[in-house]
Amino acid sequence: LTGSLQQLTEFGIIGLFSQQVGARPAWVSTGIGDDCAVLDLGGEKRLLVTCDMLVEGVHFLSDRISPRQLGQKSIAVNASDIAAMGGEPLAAFLGLGLTPQTSAEYVRAFRDGLLEGCRELGVELLGGDTVATRTDLAVSITLLGQVRAEEVVLRSGARPGDLLFLGGNVGDSAAGLRLLLHPDLILPPEHREALLRAHLEPRPQLRLGRFLASHRLAHSLIDVSDGLLQDLGHICASSGVGARVDCARLPISVSATEAASRSGLDPRDFALYGGEDYVLLFSAAPQDEDQIRDGGRALGLEVHPIGEITAEAGVSVLRDGRWVSPEREGYDHFR
Amino acid sequence: LTGSLQQLTEFGIIGLFSQQVGARPAWVSTGIGDDCAVLDLGGEKRLLVTCDMLVEGVHFLSDRISPRQLGQKSIAVNASDIAAMGGEPLAAFLGLGLTPQTSAEYVRAFRDGLLEGCRELGVELLGGDTVATRTDLAVSITLLGQVRAEEVVLRSGARPGDLLFLGGNVGDSAAGLRLLLHPDLILPPEHREALLRAHLEPRPQLRLGRFLASHRLAHSLIDVSDGLLQDLGHICASSGVGARVDCARLPISVSATEAASRSGLDPRDFALYGGEDYVLLFSAAPQDEDQIRDGGRALGLEVHPIGEITAEAGVSVLRDGRWVSPEREGYDHFR
Numbered sequence: 001l002t003g004s005l006q007q008l009t010e011f012g013i014i015g016l017f018s019q020q021v022g023a024r025p026a027w028v029s030t031g032i033g034d035d036c037a038v039l040d041l042g043g044e045k046r047l048l049v050t051c052d053m054l055v056e057g058v059h060f061l062s063d064r065i066s067p068r069q070l071g072q073k074s075i076a077v078n079a080s081d082i083a084a085m086g087g088e089p090l091a092a093f094l095g096l097g098l099t100p101q102t103s104a105e106y107v108r109a110f111r112d113g114l115l116e117g118c119r120e121l122g123v124e125l126l127g128g129d130t131v132a133t134r135t136d137l138a139v140s141i142t143l144l145g146q147v148r149a150e151e152v153v154l155r156s157g158a159r160p161g162d163l164l165f166l167g168g169n170v171g172d173s174a175a176g177l178r179l180l181l182h183p184d185l186i187l188p189p190e191h192r193e194a195l196l197r198a199h200l201e202p203r204p205q206l207r208l209g210r211f212l213a214s215h216r217l218a219h220s221l222i223d224v225s226d227g228l229l230q231d232l233g234h235i236c237a238s239s240g241v242g243a244r245v246d247c248a249r250l251p252i253s254v255s256a257t258e259a260a261s262r263s264g265l266d267p268r269d270f271a272l273y274g275g276e277d278y279v280l281l282f283s284a285a286p287q288d289e290d291q292i293r294d295g296g297r298a299l300g301l302e303v304h305p306i307g308e309i310t311a312e313a314g315v316s317v318l319r320d321g322r323w324v325s326p327e328r329e330g331y332d333h334f335r
Numbered sequence: 336l337t338g339s340l341q342q343l344t345e346f347g348i349i350g351l352f353s354q355q356v357g358a359r360p361a362w363v364s365t366g367i368g369d370d371c372a373v374l375d376l377g378g379e380k381r382l383l384v385t386c387d388m389l390v391e392g393v394h395f396l397s398d399r400i401s402p403r404q405l406g407q408k409s410i411a412v413n414a415s416d417i418a419a420m421g422g423e424p425l426a427a428f429l430g431l432g433l434t435p436q437t438s439a440e441y442v443r444a445f446r447d448g449l450l451e452g453c454r455e456l457g458v459e460l461l462g463g464d465t466v467a468t469r470t471d472l473a474v475s476i477t478l479l480g481q482v483r484a485e486e487v488v489l490r491s492g493a494r495p496g497d498l499l500f501l502g503g504n505v506g507d508s509a510a511g512l513r514l515l516l517h518p519d520l521i522l523p524p525e526h527r528e529a530l531l532r533a534h535l536e537p538r539p540q541l542r543l544g545r546f547l548a549s550h551r552l553a554h555s556l557i558d559v560s561d562g563l564l565q566d567l568g569h570i571c572a573s574s575g576v577g578a579r580v581d582c583a584r585l586p587i588s589v590s591a592t593e594a595a596s597r598s599g600l601d602p603r604d605f606a607l608y609g610g611e612d613y614v615l616l617f618s619a620a621p622q623d624e625d626q627i628r629d630g631g632r633a634l635g636l637e638v639h640p641i642g643e644i645t646a647e648a649g650v651s652v653l654r655d656g657r658w659v660s661p662e663r664e665g666y667d668h669f670r
């Protein structure tokens with residue numbers, strides 16, 4: 001390992017820290033490498049732990065997201081990782097870095113959004129650390145959750161022949177981000193609002209995750225945070241399988257299609273590479289498709305089959321009648 | 336709440352986030368306001384959770400602490416919060432913000448220090464998030480630990496008549512910080528090294544915490560992170576008591592005394608206000624003094640009685656034959 005950090009990808013850095021000397025103790029069910037760590041501290045349930053850090057200027061622009069939305073989104077994106085294990089969130093811990101320019105009003109609005117998000121998701125804010133930073137606001141949240149031992153769903157359980165499902169639209173968040181960065185883009189207000197909401201106020205699919213886990217329907221499960229193809233790549237790498245995705249079956253909203261068309265872009269690129277949709281991506285047995293789709297509808301969700309898991313490694317995408325290999329992966333903060 | 340953030344102290348901000356709507360659920364044994372949150376998720380043990388954030392330029396200067404020391408100190412200061420509950424640490428989660436200027440060598444050395452610290456303390460690093468920041472390195476660690484339900488020691492159990500004890504020297508860390516900030520200060524190398532080590536490589540008193548908790552000796556317990564008087568103030572406020580401290584009994588090292596004298600300062604100020612000593616401060620029944628001091632010696636530690644808990648509120652300090660009220664509190668990041 002030599003050279004500058006920019007040569008390392010985010011996943012390279014994570015790999016650096018997961019180099020393990022000796023065996024993990026027995027109470028570690030799952031360490032680094034899934035949406036949450038899974039700890040067996042006794043009892044019927046497993047403890048789930050996830051943490052995410054958001055930095056101003058990198059993950060958000062403080063003039064494009066309100067402090068209230070930032071508070072709510074901070075807890076929502078962590079809860080999405082709990083959903084991606086089939087669990088329910090319990091307790092949050094907040095590391096908050098404030099600059100000398102941060103106003104007390106800003107902090108109060110952030111607090112309101114965070115606590116409102118906690119209430120909606122059934123989360124207690126139980127601690128944290130507030131520090132001064134010199135230039136950038138930083139929000140670091142660690143979220144604890146739990147799930148019965150036999151209901152934990154990992155990334156690594158995908159099996160050849162599984163169908164691949166999405167719990168909701170992909171691409172709306174990327175389209176919303178584009179609107180934020182290109183405020184001059186003209187779009188009917190209902191589309192604009194829908195896309196901005198998808199990006200600024202994501203809703204983690206906790207109830208869908210619990211449904212899949214409690215009925216043992218999902219073989220593998222992840223949330224779409226880095227981008228559909230990148231997150232699908234995580235499932236494939238963990239499970240030792242490949243996948244095929246049919247672009248024609250991707251759930252892409254009219255709003256995202258409209259935003260893409262007015263930007264001269266292909267909405268399928270928003271959907272495949274965009275990230276931050278926080279919908280669940282999972283694989284399951286084909287015979288369970290009806291039960292899954294009915295269960296989704298009972299929760300007010302349309303669950304979409306978008307492809308299948310293959311024994312052969314690699315992800316292929318059917319696009320305009322041709323199978324192609326994705327030429328680029330999702331967003332990497334260090335690229 | 337109006338005006339700029341600089342009008343708020345760190346504790347004011349923490350208060351903002353601990354405003355509670357409705358009762359805490361039954362599984363929350365202790366929320367915001369102690370060294371750790373205490374969660375009852377079933378079983379004989381309670382889960383302890385603490386989180387700390389360190390920001391370059393505020394909490395550390397990257398040219399004064401090696402990346403290896405920074406890694407080790409990051410986990411040590413969190414483990415000290417677990418020690419302050421009588422617990423044992425288990426699992427760490429790392430939020431790491433890296434700037435474009437951070438070298439891969441720096442990250443690797445930080446990683447080595449962090450993992451070495453984890454090994455020494457019996458901690459597994461089980462997850463985290465690595466992000467880009469624009470200007471400052473940031474380290475956010477959440478540490479989980481556990482302790483048997485009946486052995487949890489809070490800040491709030493101090494009783495009038497208790498003796499106050501310190502698990503080790505206070506002031507060394509503040510003296511070490513002074514040496515870092517005034518490199519021209521001339522001091523014999525053995526003193527210099529001892530003080531720098533105290534500041535850069537603190538060792539949490541986990542074994543002392545376990546000893547006190549498992550023998551039910553400490554009525555109240557905290558670690559000295561903000562400064563002796565400020566941390567004592569936390570015990571007093573939580574317990575609804577006051578305290579008297581005899582300056583003549585404070586354990587102050589020859590090294591700190593020497594550094595103070597060569598700086599034209601009073602070493603008792605390092606000891607009372609300095610912070611970051613990460614020794615345990617606790618109160619216990621006077622009749623347990625011998626058992627406590629013997630137990631400390633068995634761990635290779637000298638435990639020092641420094642004063643007592645009073646029914647009357649407020650902290651008084653006996654200094655040069657006069658009882659005085661501390662005129663200033665410990666370090667506040669926002670002042």
